[in-house]
Amino acid sequence: MAAKERSDDERERCLTGIDAIDHILNGGIPRGNTVLISGSVGTGKTSICIEFLIRGALNGENSLYLSVTEPTDKLLVNVIPFDFFEDRLMKQGKLQFIDLPKMYEKLGIDKEDLDFDQTRLLADTIVQTVEDQKIRRLVLDSVTSVCYRIKDQERIRDFLLRLGTELSSKDCTTLLVSEIMSSEEGYSRWGVEEAIADGVIVTGNLERRGDLLRTLQIVKMRGTTHSRAKYVLDLTTSGVLLVPLLKGGSVTGGG
Amino acid sequence: MGEVTVAAEVADKLGSLGESSAIAMRLRTDQYFDAIQGMLDRFATKKDLDVVYVTSTIPSQSIINALEALEISIDHIWFVDCISQIMMSKEKRHAHTIIVESPTMLENIMLKVEFLLRKHSDRKALIVLDSINSLAIHNNTKILSEFLHILVNNLRSRGAYTVIFSMHEYETEEIRNMLVLVSDETVELGTS
Numbered sequence: 001m002a003a004k005e006r007s008d009d010e011r012e013r014c015l016t017g018i019d020a021i022d023h024i025l026n027g028g029i030p031r032g033n034t035v036l037i038s039g040s041v042g043t044g045k046t047s048i049c050i051e052f053l054i055r056g057a058l059n060g061e062n063s064l065y066l067s068v069t070e071p072t073d074k075l076l077v078n079v080i081p082f083d084f085f086e087d088r089l090m091k092q093g094k095l096q097f098i099d100l101p102k103m104y105e106k107l108g109i110d111k112e113d114l115d116f117d118q119t120r121l122l123a124d125t126i127v128q129t130v131e132d133q134k135i136r137r138l139v140l141d142s143v144t145s146v147c148y149r150i151k152d153q154e155r156i157r158d159f160l161l162r163l164g165t166e167l168s169s170k171d172c173t174t175l176l177v178s179e180i181m182s183s184e185e186g187y188s189r190w191g192v193e194e195a196i197a198d199g200v201i202v203t204g205n206l207e208r209r210g211d212l213l214r215t216l217q218i219v220k221m222r223g224t225t226h227s228r229a230k231y232v233l234d235l236t237t238s239g240v241l242l243v244p245l246l247k248g249g250s251v252t253g254g255g
Numbered sequence: 256m257g258e259v260t261v262a263a264e265v266a267d268k269l270g271s272l273g274e275s276s277a278i279a280m281r282l283r284t285d286q287y288f289d290a291i292q293g294m295l296d297r298f299a300t301k302k303d304l305d306v307v308y309v310t311s312t313i314p315s316q317s318i319i320n321a322l323e324a325l326e327i328s329i330d331h332i333w334f335v336d337c338i339s340q341i342m343m344s345k346e347k348r349h350a351h352t353i354i355v356e357s358p359t360m361l362e363n364i365m366l367k368v369e370f371l372l373r374k375h376s377d378r379k380a381l382i383v384l385d386s387i388n389s390l391a392i393h394n395n396t397k398i399l400s401e402f403l404h405i406l407v408n409n410l411r412s413r414g415a416y417t418v419i420f421s422m423h424e425y426e427t428e429e430i431r432n433m434l435v436l437v438s439d440e441t442v443e444l445g446t447s
Contacts, residue, residue, distance in 0.1 A: 211360050232362035236370045243365040244405060248398030 011223045014137070014173040017055020018048065020231065020242035021201075021218075029199065030223030032168035034160075036143070036194055038178035038187040039203030044214055046070075047235045048203070049139040049175050050078060054085055055239075057094040061136035065097045066126065068145040072097040083237050096133065100146070114149045119159050122146070127166040135172055143176035144189050153192055160196045168198075187219070198222040203233065206245070216242060261286045261444055265293030266301070268442045269418070274379070277407045277417040279387075279434040282444040284422055288321055290444060294383065294418060296327045304331070304381045304416070307371045311337040311358040311389040312420075316346045331378075335367045338389075358393040361402040368406070372413065382410055386420035387430055396429045403437045 013028035022028045029035060037045045053063035067075055075097060079085055089095040104110075107125060109118050130138060140146065143160075150156050160176075167174050176197065178188045187194040187202055194200050199221035206213045214233040218226050231242040265280070272278060282290050299306050310318060315334035322329055333351045337358040348354065353371070355363045372380055384390075384406075390399055403419070410417045421434060434441065 209359060211357060213360070213362060232366065234363065234366035234370065236366075238370055238373045241366050241369050241373075243362050243369065246361055246398050246401050246405075248395065248401045 012171075013224075015055070015059070016052050017059070018051055018240045018242075021048075021216075021240070024218055024227045024231070024242075025221060026224050026226060029173055029221065031173055032171050033198035033221070033223060034164040034167065034174045034176060034196075035199035035201060035221070036176050036178050036187060036197040037201050037203065038180055038194070040180055040182040040184075040205065043203035043205060044216070044233055044235050044240065045177050045179075045203055046075075046078065046141060048201075048216075048240055049141060049177060050075070051082065051239050052175060053095060053137055053139055054079065054082060054089065056137040057089040058084065058086070060094070062093070062134050063095050063137040064130070064133065064135045064139070065095075066100050066103075066138065066140045067097060068100040068140070068142055070141075072099050081237050082239065084239065093133075096135075098129075100140075112149060113151055114155070116155060116158075119150050119155050120162070123159050123162045123166070126163060127170070130167060130170055130172050135170075138167065138172050138174045139177065140174065141177040142179050143193055144179040147190050147193070153190060156190050156192045157196065160193060164196060164198070194220075206230070206232075213245070215245060260293075261289035262293030262297060264444060265290050265442075266297030269294060269298045269416070270301070272416070272440055274416065275411045275414050276440060277411060277419070277438045279419050279421055279438040279441045280444065281421050281423060281426070281441060284424055286444050287422075290420075291318065291321070291385075292325055292327065294381075295322065295332060296325070299331070299381050300328075302379070302381075305371075305375045305378045306332040306381045306383065307335060307368050308332060308383045308385065309335040309337065309364055309368065310385045311393070312386050314339040314342065314344055314346065315352045316344075316349060319349055319351075333371050335364060335371070337364060358390055361390075361394065361398065365402070365406055365409070368410075372415070379414065379416075381416040381418065384417070384419045386422055387434065388420075388422050388425035391425075391427070391430055396433065400433050400436065403433060407437045 012031040014031045015022050015028040039045050053065055056063045107121055147156050178193055187200050200219045202217045202219055204215050206215045215230050216233045217230045230245040232245050234241045315336040329351055336352050337355040340354050340356045353367045407417050
């Protein structure tokens with residue numbers, strides 16, 4: 001066994017605070033991992049990410065939400081209903097929300113397509129923000145929207161590798177939201193995201209005899225053993241709850 | 256010795272069981288409301304338990320109306336109602352009721368029970384499943400057994416009481432086997 005090789009137990013964990021996910025992962029996400037949260041609309045991706053950040057902030061970890069598609073004030077409407085949310089987290093700067101379009105503006109990125117230098121600049125600015133603010137938990141919602149502006153597969157690969165490597169070296173655990181169509185194969189729009197990420201968590205809809213169930217499945221997580229079974233998800237004011245998907249019935253559709 | 260009422264019998268039998276017990280309660284339909292009264296008013300109140308009442312038999316509002324008529328407080332009773340939605344009921348939803356779209360959404364029943372138990376985690380709880388027979392109308396035996404097995408073991412690990420109603424008139428061999436598998440005790444009403 002190589003000297004640097006470590007067992008699951010030795011790797012420091014980032015407890016998501018979502019009990020069931022921490023249980024499935026045998027103690028949380030390995031610290032510093034970059035994880036893709038992939039799913040179609042309305043499957044709970046943003047709620048999972050917001051809970052991950054609030055729970056972290058409550059635990060004293062600086063947490064940052066980089067929003068691409070939704071303005072911060074609209075997102076905050078989703079935060080307040082959580083029973084465990086406390087105003088002080090934002091006042092103390094433990095929980096921060098930044099609109100990525102504002103970051104583009106500051107960096108002078110005004111064209112729709114990002115060239116190589118602009119892509120590098122964006123990755124470096126995110127990493128610098130994480131370093132300056134001592135961020136331990138980061139959410140980028142969504143990486144798909146950023147990739148739409150990068151367009152070129154090679155540059156997307158470079159952006160994600162740079163981001164992942166730098167954030168990991170700063171012990172920052174990152175969730176990248178990936179928007180996919182329910183009919184799509186794979187876990188990301190460009191195919192690159194899932195290959196580079198340390199982990200892939202898939203949310204979806206499952207139709208069973210006319211009922212539509214929200215599901216969650218962890219298909220990949222480097223640095224830990226974990227269940228790969230499908231769970232049913234509920235988004236509540238107490239946070240995200242999961243129970244095992246019952247297998248006794250006939251399943252007529254996938255998701 | 257005078258005749259023992261159903262309500263008193265239920266309270267007495269449940270009172271003799273230990274915490275974390277899963278009880279199959281076999282009753283006739285004419286004993287239904289008396290059994291509910293004994294369980295909620297006499298047993299749960301005396302033990303100071305929170306109650307999560309999962310109903311797939313009749314709408315929660317009908318049970319609430321009956322409890323109000325009997326002047327039983329529902330301050331510590333919450334309902335997971337799996338039947339009102341598919342009945343397209345227009346009745347106003349009580350603040351203590353959570354709706355599950357259909358009795359076929361068994362995972363969602365577990366999730367709502369979990370949600371309510373988390374909300375009131377400082378108190379001991381009684382979970383009532385009313386009834387195995389009505390759930391069996393909407394679900395096949397395999398998935399229903401799996402549901403009961405997971406739910407009951409989860410509740411047992413939390414130290415909660417679980418009571419599963421089973422109506423004599425609608426019992427099948429499969430239902431009886433299922434109850435034997437998941438419950439610690441079977442309480443037969445009207446046999447004492």
